[in-house]
Amino acid sequence: MESNTSSPPVPENKKRNHISYVIVLIALLLVIGVSLMAIFYGFGFKGDLGTSDKVAVIYVQGTMLSGNIPSGLGYATSEEISENIRRAVEDEQVRAIVLRINSPGGSPAAAQEIAVEIKRAQEEGVPVVVSMGDVAASAAYYISAPTDYIIANPSTGTGSIGVIWIFENMSAFYEEEGVEFYISKSGELKDMGGSWRGLTDEEKEYADRVVLESYEDFVAQVAEGRNMTRGDVKAIADGRIYMGTTAKELGLVDDMGNLYDAIDKAAELGGIEGEPRVVYMNRATLSRLLLGSESSSPDAVRQLVSYYEENPYGKIQA
Numbered sequence: 222m223e224s225n226t227s228s229p230p231v232p233e234n235k236k237r238n239h240i241s242y243v244i245v246l247i248a249l250l251l252v253i254g255v256s257l258m259a260i261f262y263g264f265g266f267k268g269d270l271g272t273s274d275k276v277a278v279i280y281v282q283g284t285m286l287s288g289n290i291p292s293g294l295g296y297a298t299s300e301e302i303s304e305n306i307r308r309a310v311e312d313e314q315v316r317a318i319v320l321r322i323n324s325p326g327g328s329p330a331a332a333q334e335i336a337v338e339i340k341r342a343q344e345e346g347v348p349v350v351v352s353m354g355d356v357a358a359s360a361a362y363y364i365s366a367p368t369d370y371i372i373a374n375p376s377t378g379t380g381s382i383g384v385i386w387i388f389e390n391m392s393a394f395y396e397e398e399g400v401e402f403y404i405s406k407s408g409e410l411k412d413m414g415g416s417w418r419g420l421t422d423e424e425k426e427y428a429d430r431v432v433l434e435s436y437e438d439f440v441a442q443v444a445e446g447r448n449m450t451r452g453d454v455k456a457i458a459d460g461r462i463y464m465g466t467t468a469k470e471l472g473l474v475d476d477m478g479n480l481y482d483a484i485d486k487a488a489e490l491g492g493i494e495g496e497p498r499v500v501y502m503n504r505a506t507l508s509r510l511l512l513g514s515e516s517s518s519p520d521a522v523r524q525l526v527s528y529y530e531e532n533p534y535g536k537i538q539a
Contacts, residue, residue: 274316276497277309285327299334305502306338316491318349326359329539335364348490352483353377360539366446371474372483373465383460384435391416
């Protein structure tokens, strides 16, 4: 008896199912691949696109403070910006850095931390150029002053060289609401700035001294960075905002232009011949915001910045 060893024919519908599965799998792989490329692009990883020299663009967007908050959430933190400056300097192909600034200022301490990294970059032979957007004032100008070149727009709001210390007195409200406080303190000035009372004359005098000390540091930073005398700086450092055109006339900025003009100037100062490769170190992208979604909700951001925004001792700003 002859045995039949041939396999039974595969039904046509099963073949179609196999083909459909393969197509779906390929489509999924393509989606994953495109998504990964978008994520890497968002984080500044461009891959090896050649050997051309780079200009690194670092964004300073929002109120400046110390600490670490993801970019694109309304705050420019010294840790995040300083880290990106260091990463740029450590990259041997980066010949220059552009700081793209859109900030009304903020914490003097944050500005000082960023300024330190700017000067370290310059010591390593990496020039730093500033591109001012809508506003680059107060602490944002503090970090601009020591850079190698400043480019603004005619309508950029900049300058505002000065320091302010804000105290909130809610004693009348507490009294009306029947809220009472008992303060046990080790020194007369320990509760200075508490919202439950106003400042004493002694505290007002002390606050003025602190503000003046910080102001003198600001003036020295501008004088050194812009090659001006302290007297010349003080003559224009009354806290007012200057539009870009006026700021150029006063010597606070070097030229008018946009981000791409700043990139060209950075390439020139960095000795780059030909078209530079531009690397955006911390540009806010959808992938960044999605990957940081757990820590970027409005409530989470408020918690991260509450130490600064709700400082019980008043808020010093530059």
